[in-house]
Amino acid sequence: MTAPTAAPASEPAxxxxxxxxxxxxxxxxGAVAYVPLLTVLLPQAIADLQGREDVAALAQVTFLGAVMASIANIAFGMLSDATRLRRPWIIVGLIASNLLLLAVGEARSITEMVVLVMVWQVALNLMLAPLSAWAGDCFPDSQKxxxxxxxxLSPALGALAGSLVTYAGLIDPGARLALVALLVSVLVLPAVVLGKGRVRDELVAPVSPAARNHPRERVVFRMWAARLLVQIAEGGMFAFLLYWLRSLSPDYPDYGVANIFSLVLVCAVPLSLVLGRWSDRHARPICPLVASAMLCSCGMLVMAAAGSLAVAIAGYVLFAIAAAIFLALHASQTLRVLPAPQHRGRDLGVFNLTNTVPGMIMPGLTVMLVPQFGYAALFVLFAGLASLSALLLATAIRRG
Structure with missing residues (x-):
């Protein structure tokens, strides 16, 4: 197998x-900025406001926030493209999102909460969109x-931050959002402050429409679709893992799911680094993506056939580690195939839709399949989506 596009004549430093x-x-x-809030702190804040768990209110806040995030990521990607600046926008977004994060903790009604989370999503993506595009400006293909x-590291540290800020007795509940804001600042600022002069001129040189590589543009679509398919499966499992495990073992504890997530994230980091370095040395950027997508499919099939809790967990661990590797490596290899450096921020914003659209698709699939056919049917569908993702990428390699 070969890379989907030829290497440039002179590799940037x-x-x-x-x-x-x-x-x-x-x-x-960036992950620390949203994972603790959306997975733990926001549901608890809504429960405190309502005096009970309110699934409908949480769904409303989450859905409208995701819509704003999708729009804002594209818009601010385009803004950073137009100004040819990344670092100043990252800093402005960091400050604004931290201030709004603190304001979320002061909301006194669900309506106020919805509005603040929507505005916070806009500010957060003012930081995230140029940060993602900055990677493409700085890192050559040989380091992708x-x-x-x-x-x-992103999902791993995001999950760790969620555990840290909610650890019993460690942090006063009123200070949790402030701690999140502090952690985000500590993680983001060193790269931005010390990263002046890191942009490589060869990586930001504009490409005219006439000079674009049209086969590469077809690869871009395949990369987008492949990520979307895996994200649908990954998002579905994240949402319904506990319910499925309890269908096999009614007494399965909720902390067991947290332990599985931690295991998956810890294992995915070194494996992703090893596979990423291998793909750089052998100039085969897409091969690990194809392999990890196929392993996602295998893990899902094991889950569909599982008759015991041990087999079910083993199948999920295989799927989840493969999915984490796929998503991490895909994020960087996308930078390799985008056709126009001058529109990198905008194009990455379009790719960001693969993170938000699954949340709109997955609940419908679950409602249609699980009540009538059981979780096994859902897992077989997800296995098919992962296999299709691998096929799209393998075909992209052959056509490159």
């Missing part, structure tokens, strides 16, 4: 390891694989 590490931490800061491996 590689980034030093210290900057690669700082950028990975900055990217993880190891960059992707390093990006596996």
């Amino acid at each position: 590689r980034q030093p390891r210290w900057f690669l590490a700082l950028f990975a931490l900055a990217s993880a800061g 694989g190891v960059l992707g491996g390093a990006l596996a």
Whole structure:
């Protein structure tokens, strides 16, 4: 197999390891900004306001926030493209999102909560959109694989932050959002402050429409579709894992799911780094994506056939580690195939839709399949989506 596009005649200078590490931490800061809030703190805040758990209110806040995030990511990607600046927008977004994060904790009604979360999503994506595009401005193709491996830190640190801020007795509930804001600042600022002059001119040189590689544009669509398919499966499992495990073992504890998530994220980081470095050394950027998508499918099929809790958990661990590797490496390899550096922020905003659209698709699939056919049917469908993702990418390699 070969890379989908030919290597440039002169490779831009590689980034030093210290900057690669700082950028990975900055990217993880983006995950720390939203994972604790959306998974733990926001549901608890709504319950405190309502005096009970309110699934409808949480769904409303989450859905409208996701819509705003989708729009804002594209808009601010375009803004950073137009101004040819990334770092100033990252700093402005960091400050604004931190201030709004603190304001969310002061909401006194569901309506106020909805509005604040929507505005916070806009500010957060003012930071995230140029941060993602900045990676494409700085890291040459020869480092895309190891960059992707390093990006596996993002979900791991996001989950760790969620555990830290909610650990019983460690942090006063009123100070949790302030701690999140502090952690985000500590993670993001070093790369931005010390990253001046890291942009490589060869990576930001505009490409005219006449000079674009049209086969590459077809690869872009395949990359987008492949990520969307895996994200649908991954999002579905994230939402319904506990319910499924309890269908096999009614007494299965909720902390068991948290332990599984932690295991998956810890294992995914070194494996992503190893596979990313391998793809750089052998100039085969898409091969690990194809392999991990196929392993996602295998894990789902094991889950569909599982008759015991042990087999079910083993199948999920295989699927989840493969999915985490796929998503981390895919994020960096996308930068390799985007056709126009001058529109990198906008194009990455379109790719960001693969993170938000699944949340709109997955509940409908679950409602249609699970009540009538059981979870096994849902897992078989997800296995098919992952296999189709692998096929799209394998075909992209052959046509490159």
